Amino acid sequence: MEEIRRYFETKFGISPTDWEVFSSKLCRQELQKKSKLIHLGQVENHLSFIETGIIRLYVPKKDDELTFGFVFNGAFVSAYDSFITQTPSEYVVETITDTILWRISHKDLQEVYSSTKIGNLIGRKASEELYLKKSKRELTLLSHTAEERYLKLFEERPELIRKIPLKYIASYIGITPQALSRIRKRIT
Amino acid sequence: MEEIRRYFETKFGISPTDWEVFSSKLCRQELQKKSKLIHLGQVENHLSFIETGIIRLYVPKKDDELTFGFVFNGAFVSAYDSFITQTPSEYVVETITDTILWRISHKDLQEVYSSTKIGNLIGRKASEELYLKKSKRELTLLSHTAEERYLKLFEERPELIRKIPLKYIASYIGITPQALSRIRKRIT
DNA sequence: CGCCGAGTTGAACTGAATCAAGAAACGTGG
DNA sequence: CCACGTTTCTTGATTCAGTTCAACTCGGCG
Numbered sequence: 001m002e003e004i005r006r007y008f009e010t011k012f013g014i015s016p017t018d019w020e021v022f023s024s025k026l027c028r029q030e031l032q033k034k035s036k037l038i039h040l041g042q043v044e045n046h047l048s049f050i051e052t053g054i055i056r057l058y059v060p061k062k063d064d065e066l067t068f069g070f071v072f073n074g075a076f077v078s079a080y081d082s083f084i085t086q087t088p089s090e091y092v093v094e095t096i097t098d099t100i101l102w103r104i105s106h107k108d109l110q111e112v113y114s115s116t117k118i119g120n121l122i123g124r125k126a127s128e129e130l131y132l133k134k135s136k137r138e139l140t141l142l143s144h145t146a147e148e149r150y151l152k153l154f155e156e157r158p159e160l161i162r163k164i165p166l167k168y169i170a171s172y173i174g175i176t177p178q179a180l181s182r183i184r185k186r187i188t
Numbered sequence: 189m190e191e192i193r194r195y196f197e198t199k200f201g202i203s204p205t206d207w208e209v210f211s212s213k214l215c216r217q218e219l220q221k222k223s224k225l226i227h228l229g230q231v232e233n234h235l236s237f238i239e240t241g242i243i244r245l246y247v248p249k250k251d252d253e254l255t256f257g258f259v260f261n262g263a264f265v266s267a268y269d270s271f272i273t274q275t276p277s278e279y280v281v282e283t284i285t286d287t288i289l290w291r292i293s294h295k296d297l298q299e300v301y302s303s304t305k306i307g308n309l310i311g312r313k314a315s316e317e318l319y320l321k322k323s324k325r326e327l328t329l330l331s332h333t334a335e336e337r338y339l340k341l342f343e344e345r346p347e348l349i350r351k352i353p354l355k356y357i358a359s360y361i362g363i364t365p366q367a368l369s370r371i372r373k374r375i376t
Numbered sequence: 377c378g379c380c381g382a383g384t385t386g387a388a389c390t391g392a393a394t395c396a397a398g399a400a401a402c403g404t405g406g
Numbered sequence: 407c408c409a410c411g412t413t414t415c416t417t418g419a420t421t422c423a424g425t426t427c428a429a430c431t432c433g434g435c436g
Contacts, residue, residue: 081323084316120308127315128272134322135269141329179392367424
C-alpha cells in the first residue's frame with residue numbers, strides 16, 4: 001500500500017484528500033501463479049497495481065500463445081484496451097509468479113475521475129505513458145532484428161531472462177523458442 | 189473549420205463556450221507536399237488537425253527511411269511522443285500531398301486543459317485513442333505475415349495504396365520495396 | 377532530349393520457421 | 407526421497423520468406 005502511495009505522490013503529486021478518495025476504493029488480492037486476471041472475451045473491469053509478482057499478457061492461438069507483454073511489481077496492469085472501450089478483451093492477463101495486487105473497479109475509477117481534482121489528469125497521464133510504451137515498442141519491432149531485441153531486453157531487464165520461461169520471451173520478441181535458443185547459444 | 193468542430197461535438201460533446209476557448213487558439217496553415225511539420229531532434233510544439241492532405245511519419249536511417257505511420261484528413265497529427273514529453277523528436281512528420289492544417293500550440297493546449305471543463309477529458313480520450321491504435325498495430329506486427337498486413341491495409345485503406353508511393357507502404361508493413369513488389373505481383 | 381526517382385525482375389544468400397527427436401528441469405503422488 | 411510424466415529447452419535437417427545487389431523499364435520534369 002505504501003508503494004502505491006509513493007507512486008501517486010511522486011508521479012502526480014496527489015493530495016492527501018484525493019488519496020483518501022482513491023485509496024478507499026482499492027481492494028487487495030492475492031493470486032497464485034498461472035492465475036488469470038482476465039479471460040479471453042471478458043470485459044476488463046479493473047485496473048490493478050502490482051505489489052509483488054510478474055504478469056504476462058498473451059493472445060491464445062490455435063495450439064499456442066502469442067505473448068506480447070510483461071508487467072512487473074510497481075506498475076499498473078490491465079487489459080487496458082478492453083478497459084477503455086468496455087468491450088470483450090482479445091487477450092488474456094495472467095500471473096507468471098505468485099502475485100499481490102491492489103485493484104480498483106472501472107466504476108470506482110470513473111468516480112475518482114469526476115470527484116477528485118486530479119482524476120482526469122491521472123487518467124490522461126496514464127494513457128500517455130501507455131502510449132509511449134507502445135510507440136517505442138512499435139519502432140523496436142520494425143527497426144531491430146530478433147537478436148538485437150533480445151540483447152536489449154537482456155540489458156534492460158536481466159531479471160526477466162532469469163525468471164521467465166524462454167518460450168514466453170521468444171514470443172515477445174517475435175520468434176520461435178527454437179530460434180531464440182540458437183541466438184542464445186551463438187551470443188554466449 | 190466546420191469539420192473540426194463536428195469532430196469535437198460528436199466525439200466529446202464539446203459545449204459552445206468550450207469550443208470558443210479552443211477554436212480561438214487554432215491557427216490555419218497551408219503546406220506544399222514534402223514539407224516537414226517537425227524535424228528530427230526538434231521538440232514538437234503543436235497538435236495539428238488535418239483538413240486536407242496526407243501525412244507520413246518516419247525515422248531517417250543511414251541511406252533510407254523507416255516509415256511507421258500515415259495520417260489522413262479528418263484526424264489529428266503530431267510527433268506525439270515528443271509533444272507529451274517535450275523532448276526532441278526521434279522522427280520526422282512530413283506531408284505527402286499538399287495539405288491544410290489547423291494547429292494549436294502546446295502552451296495553448298495546456299490552457300485549454302485547465303480552463304475548460306472537458307480539457308483533461310479530451311486529453312485523456314485522445315491519448316486513449318492513440319494507445320488503442322498502437323496496441324492494435326503491435327499485435328498485427330507480431331502475429332501477421334507481411335502479405336497479410338498488406339492485404340489488410342488494402343481492405344482498410346484502398347485509397348492509401350492508390351495515393352502513396354509503394355516504398356513507403358513497404359516500409360510501413362516492415363519489408364523492402366522489392367519484396368512488396370513481388371507480393372503484389374503474386375496476389376493479383 | 378536526357379535525367380532521375382520509382383517500380384519491377386532476376387539470382388544468390390540468409391535468418392527464421394517448421395518438423396522431428398532427444399535431453400534437462402520440474403512437480404506431483406506414491 | 408525417488409519415480410514418473412509433463413513441460414521446457416536444445417539440436418539437427420529442411421524449407422521458405424524476405425534481403426541484398428544489380429540490371430532494366432517506365433513516367434515525369436527540367
